[in-house]
Amino acid sequence: MPNSTEIPKEAIEEFDRIQDYMMSCEDKNSVLYQKMRRRYMTLKAILTTSGVNLSEIDYIKE
DSSP: OOOHHHHHHHHHHHHHHHHHHHOSSTTTHHHHHHHHHHHHHHHHHHHHHHTOTTTTTOOOOO
């Protein structure tokens, strides 16, 4: 079972990765981009409720 610091660490890493993918996607209206955006929003909510300050790591800012 992950401890309390592992969940935010993994979420931060995935949050960073999904933003990279989103920025490399040319068609913001594509199904793929919309799926990535949904995951981005979920991760953003998880990190926010975990008390992570997103001001430095959220470079998409949707």
